[in-house]
Amino acid sequence: MEDMDDAGHHRVVVGLSGSLGSLTALHRAAAEARRTGAVLVAVLAWEPPGGEFAYRRSPCPPLPDGGQDRARRRLLDAVESAFGRLPEDLPLRALTVRGPAGWALTQVANRPDDLLVVGAGRRGRLLSPSVARHCLAHAVCPVLAVPRSPLHGVLEDMHRRSTWRLPLHSAAPLR
Template identity: 40%
Template sequence: MADQMIQRVEIDGGVAVGFDSSASSARALVAAAEEARRRNTVLHVVRAWSLRTAPRPADCPPNVMPSMDAFQQAVQEDTERIVSAKLGDRGDLQVQFHIVHSPSPQALLSASKGADLLVVGHRGRGGFAGLMLGSVAEQCVRHAACPVLVVRPNV
């Protein structure tokens, strides 16, 4: 599986959404799915990960360091499980997963080169809770190669 380790997202059309399992990215996921349905196009779920952010593989003993392949698989499974729970029946929606071992901004900006729309939450897991816009969202707004929709919470 080492040859399947993805470090760059390459897509051709559709709606791309940044997902990191945070509440903000879950709202972005739902908005992106609605947008993909409206446009009758594919939804690309982009999840960037590092050793610091990846869920630990469930079948790995506590005192053992999992392989990069095991982490990749754990992130893939975690993402698919959460997306299924958030979107429910996706019979009318084609979803493609892009699990990328890369910093989030690079993965999303790479996806934006082929996307018709990039959807991101206003802020993800890191940073300061009081910020109006997280650093990843800000980089996407400034540097994306396609239009960007920043999803804010319903307050």
């Protein structure tokens, strides 16, 4: 899985999903790459709808190709969401990898001198099965688990409060 263009260069590998936590991890990974002069490798893992097991039971060749295309678009959207546009001051490689996220990240960050950056998720969930936990257990390189920003909780609270709900007494009767 090693990208030949990066042979001999220090790499900072970061997992992306498009979530706020992964965008926070991307910003931290970019800062580490700039600080050390490393290549930033953004990775988005994807699986066919229903997962690999369902795909193997009844394969449909167009699905993986469509999944790969959607994954590429999601990856570029996530990078553009984080930076506004592709960063010009930072060597960036964007990879989509078919497979579970934890496995994909540890396969890409396969050199001892790589740095793997992942979002740690919600406080207290690091001990549950997660991408961060898988990476911490299986990576051959240092892993930086970036905690959620305190602003994530504020944004989630604002979203919950702004969700419009129709009061029960004014609901139209079903006919």
